[in-house]
Amino acid sequence: SVNGQLPISLATTTTTRPPLPQQLPPPPPTTMVPMIPPVLQALYNYCARIYPDQPNPLQVSAVVKFWYLSF
Secondary structure (H helix, E strand, O other): OOOOOOOOOHHHHOOOOOOOOOOOOOOOOOOOOOOOOOOHHHHHHHHHOOOOOOOOOOHHHHHHHHHHHOO
């Protein structure tokens, strides 16, 4: 380099990039599986065995209490 300038061959070097696609394909759909804590699942299974005639053996209040006591 003379006088702090780059040689002509380095100053004019450019890089070529492949053209970008016009439209990217949509991402694959994701399905979220609800995460149920193992203790809550065990409690639900136990209650379902004891009370087979009830479609929802755990009432909402029991589930809410479980979540509040878990933290």
